[in-house]
Amino acid sequence: MILLYGLLAFMIIGAIIAIETKDLLSSVISVGAMGLALSIIFLILGAPDLAIVQVVVEVVALIMLLRLVVEREDVTIAHRYRYGEVFSTAVGLVFFGIFIVFASLAYRGMPEFGNPVFRVSEMYIRDGFSVSRAANLVTAILLDFRAYDTLGEATVIFVSIVGALVILRKKGRISDERDDTDR
Amino acid sequence: MVPYILCTILLLLGIYGIIAKKNLVKIVIGLLIIEYATNLLLILIGYRTGGTAPIVSDARYAAVESANFVDPIPQALIVTSIVIGLGITAMVIAICLRLYEKYGTFDILQIRRLKG
Numbered sequence: 464m465i466l467l468y469g470l471l472a473f474m475i476i477g478a479i480i481a482i483e484t485k486d487l488l489s490s491v492i493s494v495g496a497m498g499l500a501l502s503i504i505f506l507i508l509g510a511p512d513l514a515i516v517q518v519v520v521e522v523v524a525l526i527m528l529l530r531l532v533v534e535r536e537d538v539t540i541a542h543r544y545r546y547g548e549v550f551s552t553a554v555g556l557v558f559f560g561i562f563i564v565f566a567s568l569a570y571r572g573m574p575e576f577g578n579p580v581f582r583v584s585e586m587y588i589r590d591g592f593s594v595s596r597a598a599n600l601v602t603a604i605l606l607d608f609r610a611y612d613t614l615g616e617a618t619v620i621f622v623s624i625v626g627a628l629v630i631l632r633k634k635g636r637i638s639d640e641r642d643d644t645d646r
Numbered sequence: 647m648v649p650y651i652l653c654t655i656l657l658l659l660g661i662y663g664i665i666a667k668k669n670l671v672k673i674v675i676g677l678l679i680i681e682y683a684t685n686l687l688l689i690l691i692g693y694r695t696g697g698t699a700p701i702v703s704d705a706r707y708a709a710v711e712s713a714n715f716v717d718p719i720p721q722a723l724i725v726t727s728i729v730i731g732l733g734i735t736a737m738v739i740a741i742c743l744r745l746y747e748k749y750g751t752f753d754i755l756q757i758r759r760l761k762g
Contacts (some may be wrong), residue, residue, distance in 0.1 A: 467649065468648070468649070468652070471649060471652040471653070471656075472652070473727060474656060474682070475652065475655055475656055475659065476660040478656055478660070478663075478679050479659065481663075481675050481679070482659060482663040482667065482675065482676065482679075484674060487669070487671050487749055487752075490671070490672070490675060491671070491675070494675055494678055494734045496683045497679070499680060500687075501686060503661050504686065504689075505689060507690050509693065509699040509700070509715075509716040509718065510699065510716070510721045511687055511699050512721065512729070513689065513721055513724055513725060514724060514727055515683075516728050516729065517728060520729065520731070520732045521730050522680070524732060524735050527735065527736060527739045528671075528674070528675075528739065530739075530740050530743075531671060531742055531743060531746075532671060532672075535746060545681070549685070551665070552666065555662070555665045555726070558661075558665075559658060559661075559662075562658065562661075563654075563658075563683065564655055566692075567663075568648065570650055570651075571651070574689065574691070575647070576647060576648070576650060576690065576693070577693060577694060577695035578695065579687075579692050579693065579694055579716075579717050580696065581717060584667050584717050584718055585718045585720060585746050587718060587719065588700070588712050588715055588718065589712065590737070591712075592702050592708045592712065592737055593708070594703070598701055598702045598703070598705075599701045599702075600660065600700035600701070600702070600718040601700055601710075601714065601721045601722050603716050604718055604719060604722035605722045605725065605726075609722065610676070612723070612726055613724075613726065614676075615726075616726045616730060618731055618759055619730050620729060620732075620733050621728070622733075623730075623734065623736055624731030624733070624738050626740075627737050627739075627740040628664060630707075630740040630741055630744055631740050631743065631744065632744070634655060
C-alpha cells in the first residue's frame with residue numbers, strides 16, 4: 464500500500480505543476496504523467512481492464528492536447544489583481560470550505576477503505592461465471608448484464624465525434640462570411 | 647481513509663484550476679484532473695484488502711476464486727466513464743481550437759465577443 468500512497472502523492476504533485484506552471488507544453492506533459500500514474504494505480508487496485516483503457520485514452524487525449532498547444536502563442540497573462548478577481552477568489556475559498564465540510568460528512572458514512580459493501584455485486588460475483596461463461600467478470604457485466612449501458616456509451620461517443628466535426632468544420636463558415644458561390 | 651482524502655485533494659485542485667485560471671488550456675486540464683479524481687475515488691471504494699482482479703483463471707475453482715475478488719461493478723461503470731471522458735475532452739479541445747482561430751488567444755478575458 465506504500466506504492467499506492469506514493470503514486471497518489473505523485474498525482475497530486477503532477478496536478479499542482481500542471482495547474483501552476485507558466486509553460487503550456489510542460490503542463491500538458493505533466494497531465495500525461497498523471498494519467499500514466501493513474502493507470503498504474505488501477506493495476507494495483509485489481510483493475511487491469513481499466514489500466515489498459517486508461518493508457519489508450521490518455522495517449523489519445525495527450526495527442527489532442529499537444530495539437531491544441533504546440534506552436535500556439537504562449538500568452539502569459541498579466542496578473543492584475545482587480546476587484547473582481549479578489550471577489551472570485553473569496554467565493555472560491557468559501558466554496559472549498561463548504562465542499563470540505565460536506566465531504567467529511569459523506570466520508571464518515573462510507574465503508575472503510577479496503578472493506579467494501581458487496582450488496583449489489585454479490586449476485587454478479589456468485590453467478591456471473593456460471594451464467595455468462597465469461598472468465599472476466601468486468602466484461603461479463605459490460606456485455607451480458609448491462610449491455611444497454613455500453614450501447615449508450617457508443618451513442619455518446621458517436622454524438623461527441625459528430626459534435627467535434629461540426630465545430631471544426633470550415634466550409635460553411637467561409638461561404639457564410641464571403642458569398643455562396645464557392646460552396 | 648487516507649486514500650479518500652488524497653483523492654479529494656486531487657478533486658479540489660481540479661476545481662481550483664477551473665475557477666482561478668484565466669487560460670483556456672488550464673481550464674481543460676482542470677476538467678481532466680476532476681475526471682481522474684472521480685474515477686479513482688469510485689475504484690478506491692470498490693477495493694478489498696488483498697483482493698484480486700475479478701478474472702476467473704480456472705473454471706473448476708471459480709467459487710473459491712470469486713471469494714477474493716474486488717468489486718466488479720465500479721470497474722464496469724468506470725470503463726464507460728473513461729471513454730465518455732475522452733469524448734468530452736475531444737469536444738472541449740475542438741471548441742478551444744475554434745476560439746483560438748477566431749480570437750488569436752487563449753485568454754478568457756480577451757474573448758469578449760461571445761454572443762448568441
